[in-house]
Amino acid sequence: MRAAALISLITASLVLAGPAPHMVKRATCPQGQTVEDAKCCVWFDVLSDIQTNIFNNGKCENGVHKSLRLAFHDAIGFSPSLEAGGSFGGGGADGSLIEHSDVELLFAANGGLGPTVEAQRTAALTHNVPFGDIVQFAAAVGLPAGLVPGPGDTVDRILERMADAGFSADETVDLLASHSIAAQQGLNTGIAGSPLDSTPDVFDSQFYIETLLKGVLNPGPTTGFAEVLSPIPGEFRMQSDFAIARDPRTACRWQALGADHALMSSAFRAAMVKLATLGNNRSTLVDCSSVIPTPASAPAPPTIPGGKTLDDIEGSCAATPFPSLPIAPGPTPTVPAVAV
Template identity: 50%
Template sequence: MSFKTIFAIVSLAIFASALPSKRAVCSQGRVASNAACCKWFDVLDDLQANLFDGGECGEETHESLRLTFHDAIGFSRSNPRAGGGADGSIMHFAETETNFHANLGTDDIVEVQRPFAIKHGVSFGDFIQFAGAVGVSNCGGGPRLQFLAGRSNNTFPAQDLTVPEPTDSVTAILDRMGDAGFSPNEVVALLASHSVAAQDHVDPTIHGSPFDSTFSTFDPQVFVEVLLKGTLFPGNGSQPGEVLSPLPGEVRLQSDFAIARDSRTACEWQSFVNNHALMVSRFEAAMAKMAILGHNPRNLIDCSEVIPVPSKAASNSAALPAGFSMADVEASCNNAAFPTLSTLPGAQTSVAPVPPS
C-alpha cells in the first residue's frame, strides 16, 4: 500500500471522527440515535402523565388514534387540493375540518392536544401522529408504530368528503382509500383500530359504546364479532351507519359489516381472526404508510425508538363471546375455511358503555 493511500485512509478516518455524532443522551439518561429525537422523550413523559392517565388505553387513546387517520386521509393522488395528508391541518384549521360530518367528535381531542404541541414546540402534524402511536402502545397486545419526525407547520385545509363514513358502500370506501394509495387489504388492516375504538356520534343515545367487547386491548376480537349474526340495536333503534349487533351494548358499523362480507376483503378480514401477530404487523405497515401521506420520508427523522414497547398479547386468537357458537358466524371467505374457535365461559356477553372522560 502506498504512502498516499495510507495518508488518504488516515485523513478520511480523522475527518469522519471529527464529524458531530447524531447520537445523543437525552433526559433521564435515555439515548437517542439522533439528537433531534430527544425532545420527543419529554413529550412522551408529558403525554403519559397528563393525557393518557398514567399510560392507560382509555378514551383519550381511542380519540388520539382516530385523529391520526382523520388528519392524514385528507389526501388524494388525483387531486392535490384535497389536502396535504398527515400535516396537522385538522388542528390548524379545526373550525373548518372538525365540522365536516365525518370528523364530528374530533374537536374535543384536537383542543386537548393542541396545548401539548405548542408547549413542546413541535408541529401539529408530528404531534398528532406521535400521540396516536404512544396512545395505542398503552393497549394490551398493541402495535409499536413507526414515528418519523420533521413535518412542517406549513399546511392548508383539507377538503370535505375525504374521510370515509360508515354509511358509504364498500366500493365507495375502497375507491376513496385507493385514491389515497391504499389497497383493499390495507383498508382491512387499518380497521384493526376498531378493536380499541368507541363511538359517540353513530348512536348518540349510548355514549361511548365500543365497537367490540374488548375495546381496551388490541386484539382480533373485533374481526370475529363483526361476523356474528346481528339480532339487536343496543340504543334507541337503528341509526344511519349502524346495523344489527350480536351483543347488547355493542355498536356495529354498517361499513365494518359490509367489508367483512365483501368478496374483495372477506378473506383478509378472516385471516386476522386467529392470527394476532399478522393483524398487528399489517396494521403497523399500513399505519406507517398513512402517517407519511403527503411527505417524503427521506426528509423526516426516524424517532421510532421513543415509542414505548406494548405489553404482549394475552392470546394470538379471538374467541366466540359467551353464549355463542360456530353456528352464529357468518363466514364469508370463499377461499379458506373459517377457523374453529373456542367459546368464552359464562353468561352471554354484553358490553357496558364507556364512561365519559
Template identity: 50%
Template sequence: MSFKAIVALVTLAVATYAAPSHTCGAGRVVSNAACCKWFDVLDDLQANLFDGGECGEETHESLRLTFHDAIGFSPKLFREGKFGGGGADGSIMAFAQIETNFHANIGVDEIVETQRPFALKHEVSFGDFIQFAGAVALRRNRHYLRPHGRCWVHPNEVVDLLISHTVAAQDHVDPTIPGTPFDSTPSKFDAQFFVETLLVGILFPGNGSNVGEELSPLGGEFRLQSDAEIARDPRTACEWQSFITDHTSMVSKFERVMSKLAVLGHNPADLIDCSEVIPVPAAVNIAAATLPAGKSRADVQAACAATPFPTLSTAPGPATTIAPVPPS
C-alpha cells in the same frame, strides 16, 4: 402546513439506525439532536394526557385523530391539477373550526382541543404532534409502526386500518349510549372484533337505527354499518377473516399501514425519524378468539369464499352482554 420536522413512527430498532450520538436530559440518548425535545413531549403526554399511561378515552381518540388528519389526501386530484389535500399535516388542528365540522370527523373536536395546548406548549408542529401522540397511544397496546411506502395499493389495506376498531367505542353515532364498544374486549388489539363483526345482527344497543349503525349480535355492543359491509364484501372478506386466527399478521399489517398513513402526503427522506423516543412496552398475552357465550357457528355469516371459517371454541357462561367503556 409544512411537515418538515419530525415523523413520529413507533418502530423496532433496525440495522439502519446510526449509533446514538446525542445525549438529552436525564441521560437519554438519540441519533439526532432534533429528537431530544420529543422526550419532553413524551413525558408530558404520559403524565397529563394519557393518565400516567392508562389506555383510556384520550388514548383511543388520539389514535383516531391520526387517521382523520392524514386521510384527507387525493393523488387523483393532484393528477388532475387540483389540490388534493396535505395528508398528515395537522390541518385538522390548524383549521379545526372548519374540518371538525365535516360529518366524517364528528367527535374529533374534543381530542383536537385537548391536544392543541400540548403542541403549542412544546412549540412543535400540529402534524408532528398528532402523529406522535397517536404513536404514544399505540404504545399502550404493545404495537409498533415501521416505515414503508406512501400510497394505498389494495382494498385489503382498508381492512388493515380497521384493526384500530379492536380498541374502539362510539360516542356520537348514537349519543344516547356514549362509550359503546365495538366488541367484547375493547381495550386490546385482538381478534375478537373480527369474529363478532361476522355474527348475525339481532339488536341495537341504544335507541334504534342511526345513520351509519347496523344491528349488533350482542347486548351492549355497537356495530358500524361500514364494518359490517367490509367484513362481508368479496374484495375484503378473506383479509377480514384471516385476522381471527393470525394475530402476528394482524400486528405486522397494522404496523405497515399505519406507518404509511403517518407520512401520507410527504417524502420520508425529508423527515427526521425520532421513533427511538417511543418507549417499548412490556409484552402482553392475547387470548385466542372465541365465539361469544350463547353463540354458535350457525350465527356466523362467513363471507370468504377461498377459506373456510375457522373452528373456534365457545366462551362458557350465559349469553354475552357488553358494558359501556367508562369515560376517563
C-alpha cells in the same frame, strides 16, 4: 386495562419527527435514553406530557381512541386524484386538523374530535414540536371535507377513497384493527360509548371475529345512523365494518387478521406507518420509534364469544374455511359502554 390498549398500539407505529439528516446519528438524551437522532429527545418530554394530560396516565381510553381517530382523519385528507384535476387535495399527515381547526372541525366526519385537537395543540406549543408530528405521535402512543370515508358508505366507495390515498383493500382492512379499541358516540347518541367489540380496552383481534357474527339485536332503544344489527348486547356495529367483513374483496384478509393477533399487529403497524406519512417525503423524516414504550404482553388469543357457536359466524372468505377457535365460557356477555 386501559394501558393495554395504549401499549399495544404504541408499538404498532413508527414515529417520525422533523427533517432528516443524511445518515444515522445515534445520540444520548439529557434524560439518559439512547435514540436514533438527537431530534428524537424532545419526544420523551412530549410522551410524558400527553400520557399525563391527554391519556390520563393510561386511564383515559377516550383520549387514546380520539388521538388515533384524529391521526386517520388528518392523514386521509389526501387525494392525488383531486390534485390531478386541479383542486386542492389536502396535505395528508400535516397537522391541518390542529392548524385549521376552525374550518376542519366543522366537517361532519370530525365530530367529537375538538377537545383532543385542543389538548394536542397545547402540548405541541409547549414543547415546540410540529402539529403534524404530534398528531401521528399521539396516535402511535395510544383528513378536506368529503375525503374521510363514512360509516354509511358502500364498500366500493370506501375502497375507492382509500385507493385514491394509496391504500389497497388489504391495507384498508389492516387499518381497521383500530376499531378494536373503538366506541361510537355520534352515530347513536342515545348509547354513546357503545364499543365496536367486546374488548374495547385491548388492541386484539376480537373485533374481526365479532363483526362476522350474525346480527341479532339493537343495543339501544333506537337505531342510529349507519347502525346495523349487533350480535352482542351493548356492542355497536356500523354498516361499513359489517359490509367490509363480508365483501369478497376484503373478507379473506378480515378473517385472517381475526385468527392471528401477531399478523394483525404487524399489518396494522405497516399500514399505520404509511398513513402517518401520507403526503410527506419519508426520506426527509427521522424515525423516533425508540421513544415508544414496549408492550408488557400479548393479549389473550381470539375466541368466539360465550353463548355463540361456529354456526353464528358468517364466514365470507370463499378460499379458506373459518378457523377453529375456542368458545369463551358462559352466556353471551353484555358489553358495558366506555366513557366518552
